[in-house]
Amino acid sequence: MAKMNLLQAINNALDIAMTENDSAVCFGEDVGHFGGVFRATSNLQEKFGKDRCFNTPLTEQGIMGFANGLAAQGSVPIAEIQFADYIFPAFDQIVNESAKFRYRSGNEFNVGNLTIRTPYGGGIAGGLYHSQSPEAYFAHTPGLKIVVPRNPYQAKGLLLAAIRDKNPVVFFEPKKLYRASTGEVPEEDYQLPLGKAEVVKSGSDITLLGWGAQMETIEKAAEMAEAKGVSCEIIDLRSILPWDVETVAASVSKTGRLLINHEAPLTGGFAGEIAATIQDKCFLHLESPIARVCGLDTPFPLAQEKEYMPDELKTFEAIMASINY
Amino acid sequence: MDAEMYQEGRTIHQVEFIDGHSVEIPILKILKQDGSVYDNADMPEIDQALATKIYKTLAFHRVLDERMVASQRQGRLSFYMTALGEEAASVGSAAALDDKDMIMAQYREQGALMFRGFRLEQFMNQMFSNELDLGKGRQMPIHYGSQELNYMTISSPLGTQIPQAAGYAYGQKLKGNQTCTICYFGEGAASEGDFHAGLNMAAVHKAPVIFFCRNNGYAISTPSSQQYMGNGIASRGVGYGIKTIRVDGNDLLAVLKATQVARKYAIENNAPVVIEAMSYRLGAHSTSDDPSGYRTKEEEAKYAEHDPILRMKNWMLAKGWWDEEQETATFEGLREDVLAAVKVAEVIDKPNLESMFDDVYDVPTPQLKEQLAELKEHIKKYPDAYPVTAGRIK
Numbered sequence: 001m002a003k004m005n006l007l008q009a010i011n012n013a014l015d016i017a018m019t020e021n022d023s024a025v026c027f028g029e030d031v032g033h034f035g036g037v038f039r040a041t042s043n044l045q046e047k048f049g050k051d052r053c054f055n056t057p058l059t060e061q062g063i064m065g066f067a068n069g070l071a072a073q074g075s076v077p078i079a080e081i082q083f084a085d086y087i088f089p090a091f092d093q094i095v096n097e098s099a100k101f102r103y104r105s106g107n108e109f110n111v112g113n114l115t116i117r118t119p120y121g122g123g124i125a126g127g128l129y130h131s132q133s134p135e136a137y138f139a140h141t142p143g144l145k146i147v148v149p150r151n152p153y154q155a156k157g158l159l160l161a162a163i164r165d166k167n168p169v170v171f172f173e174p175k176k177l178y179r180a181s182t183g184e185v186p187e188e189d190y191q192l193p194l195g196k197a198e199v200v201k202s203g204s205d206i207t208l209l210g211w212g213a214q215m216e217t218i219e220k221a222a223e224m225a226e227a228k229g230v231s232c233e234i235i236d237l238r239s240i241l242p243w244d245v246e247t248v249a250a251s252v253s254k255t256g257r258l259l260i261n262h263e264a265p266l267t268g269g270f271a272g273e274i275a276a277t278i279q280d281k282c283f284l285h286l287e288s289p290i291a292r293v294c295g296l297d298t299p300f301p302l303a304q305e306k307e308y309m310p311d312e313l314k315t316f317e318a319i320m321a322s323i324n325y
Numbered sequence: 326m327d328a329e330m331y332q333e334g335r336t337i338h339q340v341e342f343i344d345g346h347s348v349e350i351p352i353l354k355i356l357k358q359d360g361s362v363y364d365n366a367d368m369p370e371i372d373q374a375l376a377t378k379i380y381k382t383l384a385f386h387r388v389l390d391e392r393m394v395a396s397q398r399q400g401r402l403s404f405y406m407t408a409l410g411e412e413a414a415s416v417g418s419a420a421a422l423d424d425k426d427m428i429m430a431q432y433r434e435q436g437a438l439m440f441r442g443f444r445l446e447q448f449m450n451q452m453f454s455n456e457l458d459l460g461k462g463r464q465m466p467i468h469y470g471s472q473e474l475n476y477m478t479i480s481s482p483l484g485t486q487i488p489q490a491a492g493y494a495y496g497q498k499l500k501g502n503q504t505c506t507i508c509y510f511g512e513g514a515a516s517e518g519d520f521h522a523g524l525n526m527a528a529v530h531k532a533p534v535i536f537f538c539r540n541n542g543y544a545i546s547t548p549s550s551q552q553y554m555g556n557g558i559a560s561r562g563v564g565y566g567i568k569t570i571r572v573d574g575n576d577l578l579a580v581l582k583a584t585q586v587a588r589k590y591a592i593e594n595n596a597p598v599v600i601e602a603m604s605y606r607l608g609a610h611s612t613s614d615d616p617s618g619y620r621t622k623e624e625e626a627k628y629a630e631h632d633p634i635l636r637m638k639n640w641m642l643a644k645g646w647w648d649e650e651q652e653t654a655t656f657e658g659l660r661e662d663v664l665a666a667v668k669v670a671e672v673i674d675k676p677n678l679e680s681m682f683d684d685v686y687d688v689p690t691p692q693l694k695e696q697l698a699e700l701k702e703h704i705k706k707y708p709d710a711y712p713v714t715a716g717r718i719k
Contacts (some may be wrong), residue, residue: 025499051499057529062522065488066530069506072477072489073427073496089518097489103684105470105478106461112687142685166687183573195690242690 003038004185005243009152010040010117014078014157016189018048021076023113024163028051028063032325037082038178060162064090064116071111071168078163084120084172085129091137098168099143112166117159119175120148120307121213121263121300122295127302133212133264133295138170139241145169148212150205152183154189157192158238167195174213197244203232203233206257206322209248209274211237214310221315230323240270248274249281256287257322261310262299266294288325291318345556348563348617352571352603355578359632360614360639362578369582373646380641381655382440383634384524386412388659389435389448390608396667397612401618402452404466406431406489408590410575413633414539416440418507420602421588427493427506429477429486432467433539434509436659441474445662449670462676483514487523487536491597494527494534498595505533505591507584513544513610515558524565524597533591535584536562536599539574546619562599574602575633578640605631678704678714 004012018024026041026048032055035042045053056063067079087094094116102110122131138146145167149155155173162169174181193310200215201222210218215236215280222232235252237243252258258278260271270293278290295312301308355366362368371379390407397405405574408415415436419428428437435448447459451469454462460470460478470478476488477493490508497504514520515538526535538558542549555561562569568590573580580602587598605628609616616625641647683691689697701718708715 021501023496054530057522057525059522061518062491062526063487065485065519065522066492066495066526069429069489069492069494070496073405073493073500075499077492077497081403092482093485093488093519097480097485100480102687104425104460104464104468104480105458106463108470108472109478110687116518145686242686242692245691 001184002185003182003189003311004152005179005182006149006155006173007038007040008154009045009156009185010173011042011044012185012187013156013163014041014044015047017076017078017160017163018052023074024052025070026078026080026218028058029056029058029082031055031080035077036080036197038175040117041080041266042304060086060089061093064093064098067114067116068093068101071114072075072101075162076113077114078115078117081116081118083130084118084134087118087134091226092136094144094170095141099141102164103143104254110166111168114168115163116170116174118170119245120172122177122300122305123176123213123306125302126300128299131300131305133172133262135172135240136264136268136270139270143168144241145193146172148172148174148240149236149238150174150212150215150236151279154192154236154238156176156185157190158194160189161194163286169194172212176213177263192238195239195242195244197247198240199233199247200236201232201234201291203231203255205231205255206259207233207235207248207251207255208259208261208315208319209235209237210261211240214263214290217259217310217312217315220312221319222313224316225319228320232319243274245277245281246252249278252278253285256285259291259293259318259322261293261315263295263310265297266292267297269273269294288322291322293318331566347558348556350556350559350571352573353579354573354576355582355584356636356640358575358636358639360636360643362640367582369578369585371581372580375645376641376646379416379440380637380647382416382436383403383412383637384655385439386416386436387634387661388656388663391713392660392663392667393452396613401671402466405452406432406467406611407608408436410628410632411539411541411604412436413577413580413605413637414537414574414602415509417577417585421581421584422507423504425502425504426588427475427477427497427504427507429490429493429508430479431483431486431510431514432479432481433511435467435469437509438469438471438474438476441471441476443471443474443476445666446670447471449666450673453670453673454675455670455673456676457673460461460674467567483526483567484510484517484519486510487514487519488526489523490534490536491523491530491532494597495530496534498531498533503592505561505588507537509537509539511544512538512540512549513547513552515561516552524526524550524562524567524599527597528565528567531595532597533595534597535587535591536567536597536601537584538601539604541697542602543557543606543610543620545610545614557599557601559599565599567599569599569601571601571603574604575631575636577633577637580622604633624632674717675713677717677719679719
């Protein structure tokens with residue numbers, strides 16, 4: 001075990017993946033000698049050479065098209081999009097190409113080796129274009145997997161699983177936690193399963209569900225609620241697509257209440273999908289309406305970032321409203 | 326070549342603009358329409374066996390296109406796209422490749438797939454989306470693909486295969502197996518952002534890929550005068566620092582020669598090449614299009630005189646490698662074969678219901694399994710409404 005921050009855990013996972021497989025290639029804007037604007041790819045070019053870790057021209061659709069071709073060829077591309085806010089120029093390559101490659105060819109070809117890493121989320125004074133959480137756009141796309149880790153241990157285990165998974169995976173990294181989140185991380189190889197939620201804390205009165213950086217917010221809100229005598233069960237969804245309906249439904253059947261928290265705007269956010277599914281699976285167990293504590297239906301603002309965010313106070317209020325319904 | 330070499334050049338002290346005409350782009354021509362060869366023309370590597378294989382492929386292409394348009398008009402087929410007048414571009418370039426080279430096409434390059442050996446019944450199974458289709462009946466007709474023949478499955482979004490070809494070729498370079506990728510696209514698709522992305526990525530990352538543009542004058546109804554104002558597509562290749570050539574796309578020998586040299590250059594130098602083949606789309610864009618709304622019969626008749634298959638035939642006759650008896654027997658035999666193959670393919674069962682859920686992922690998710698189970702129950706309740714699958718649910 002070693003103490004690592006989230007960036008070091010990602011760097012360590014990339015190092016392991018590139019060591020075990022000569023076909024693994026890391027690339028993106030400023031990923032090479034510079035090691036990435038957040039330093040997630042530090043020292044990889046020095047260790048594995050310029051052919052396997054390199055800068056690309058500044059073109060997101062080019063990066064993703066190139067990555068699709070590399071994956072179809074049999075290499076293991078690990079592409080970086082510098083900020084999730086800039087993944088949209090590559091939306092066509094990801095949604096129409098990566099996601100449908102295996103299906104449309106009858107499995108003659110696939111891009112299952114593909115992993116897309118991208119920093120997402122607010123809390124760093126990033127304004128409109130360094131703060132977005134676009135997971136719901138991709139969740140509407142059969143063929144993709146979507147993963148979001150919450151701490152260094154999760155990041156390493158989930159990223160290694162994503163790289164080895166035989167499907168294209170979009171891996172959203174909570175950049176607010178890159179250096180802020182530290183923890184004990186095994187130095188050796190390990191994997192955490194995709195498509196499986198984790199019950200972080202057991203409770204009996206309400207289920208609190210989230211992912212990524214919002215897990216800290218949820219935990220703070222839960223502490224406030226516990227002080228008022230409310231027992232909270234906390235679940236980290238970890239995989240947005242496919243998501244672990246079974247674990248969430250089992251928890252809500254037990255607690256009778258569900259609160260979902262995410263940074264992305266409310267309307268069309270992934271909480272809507274979860275709420276609809278859980279009311280279908282757990283209708284007879286629900287004792288209050290499913291609560292969604294989310295970002296607002298505005299672009300992500302700079303000056304009012306604190307007001308915009310679904311913070312622990314908003315979450316606490318929603319917990320108490322649900323309990324007192 | 327390094328980017329640095331372009332940073333220094335002739336110094337000027339008066340304003341002097343450059344434009345598309347500043348770079349002259351000649352057109353490679355080897356074969357005349359009457360079947361004779363230009364004096365001093367640099368001939369491609371070709372013997373009687375290769376020439377015969379090429380010509381038979383061209384004949385198959387022409388017959389399949391004519392018969393399938395007729396089948397579509399009879400309502401037996403939902404959709405079709407011919408490559409009338411452009412057959413030499415795909416067949417001639419594919420003939421310059423090694424079978425291990427990857428082909429990434431747009432959709433009007435079935436000639437390359439024919440040359441690789443995709444069988445008549447395989448074309449039919451795809452077009453009739455029956456259960457023997459390699460693509461499992463999921464895509465529209467003419468979206469062919471074959472792993473065995475290194476022909477990447479076609480997708481409808483235009484230009485997406487261009488940066489993919491750069492990545493595929495980069496992977497081939499890393500593996501060091503002396504193969505390359507050819508990427509076909511039309512002059513309309515070259516207006517997509519993926520064209521810019523793909524050529525720039527291939528040039529910077531030194532990928533052995535041949536970007537082959539079929540410039541046939543039209544993107545559906547849009548003439549090339551509304552597609553670009555520069556000197557065609559070839560002038561752009563130069564801008565990305567890529568070796569570039571323009572060829573007569575109706576001249577099979579010119580296409581073959583240019584592609585043979587391009588392949589050798591791409592592999593030996595780990596670098597991309599651009600080939601712009603000038604041609605004319607003699608047929609409609611697709612069976613959903615009627616060109617009489619945007620161009621004249623006179624224009625079509627003028628270009629019909631440049632028929633690439635007739636040009637190749639004239640050369641073969643002059644060489645004594647082909648005669649009219651073979652010509653008649655070949656075309657008549659092909660017409661009978663195609664007609665018979667249609668009758669077989671159109672009555673083969675559609676893929677079963679379960680296969681609709683396969684290959685979304687490597688293994689179906691719990692959600693997909695649940696949706697399949699629900700759909701089966703529904704169809705069992707209303708079997709008459711779903712006649713294709715109802716009787717075959719497992």
